[in-house]
Amino acid sequence: MKIAQSAISAFKGRMLFDVPMKDYTSFRIGGNADVMAFPVNEDDLIEVMRFAAGKGFPVFVIGRGTNLLIRDNGIRGVVINVSEGFKETIWLEDDAAVAGSGVLLIELASLCKDKGLSGLEFAAGIPGTIGGAVFMNAGAYGKEMKDVVERVEAVDMNGQKHSFDNAAMKFSYRGCALPANMIITKAHLKFKKDNPDEIKKRMKELKEKRRATQAINLPNAGSIFRNPVEANGRSPLPSAGKLIEEAGLKGTKCGDAQISEVHGNYIVNLGNATAMDVLALVAMARDKVFKAQGILLETEITVVGED
């Protein structure tokens, strides 16, 4: 795909070409994207979306790339990176805020703690952006983004603005029903007032809990698989990590990818892992767990790009 930044004369942000996606993902894996655009604000985003739509270029949005596996031949079209613009948080009343999709969840959780606002304690160890967290309905320890999101603002491929309230987002376990090719620009969030010391204490406890089970210092993308639930959606089954551990797969390697020795639901990059290496381990884990337990694991990470 041949385009030059001058082709979108009104675009104010940075635009990079032939970009190694491994530099933009926590897994440190991924071939090159044709173009990466960093819109500085909503007008800029609309400009690049209309340009891509007009040319028929596919668009893919990333935040911090902490839940992504990009395939080895990269991404055709335009990757829109919201992590440089969209960084503003506006505090509305004393218990509500509008956060830009590029705001880091960890930073917002910390600000909430200082302001005595409860609701994001669970997010203390989740390394993504607000946009990625809302899209994934990120959660931990029984709490999810859906518990604090009131409304989401987004822009579509034609540059049209949309607004979705919590019900319209149809949040589910690690997902939502945001229509395809819609880019979240802002999230309206509502918190509960509480004592900052109590919030700090809860965050510390959750961080320690996380550290005890997920002390992983190698590049990874968080949980690879969703935790399975019974068909009736009620009774919890063993976690994906436990099932993989019971299948004897902890520590298993393929190339430079390894099922973590610390946590069965994490795959780590030992140095030069490829997406093919990771996907081979994903297939192996699904196969062994299905044969042993009759449970089909579904991936939580988003896998995109060309082989």
Ligand SMILES: Cc1cc2nc3c(=O)[nH]c(=O)nc-3n(C[C@H](O)[C@H](O)[C@H](O)COP(=O)(O)OP(=O)(O)OC[C@H]3O[C@@H](n4cnc5c(N)ncnc54)[C@H](O)[C@@H]3O)c2cc1C
């Ligand atoms: C060490 C580690 C621990 C983690 N722990 C947790 C955890 O406890 N709980 C949990 O839920 N997750 C966890 N994750 C996964 C991940 O951090 C979250 O899913 C996070 O919310 C993803 O945000 P991101 O900005 O990195 O999104 P990305 O990885 O960049 O994108 C993820 C998906 O969201 C879409 N997306 C991103 N931004 C937007 C936007 N503005 N508009 C529309 N779609 C968008 C992307 O297209 C993609 O499909 C962990 C990851 C790591 C590496």
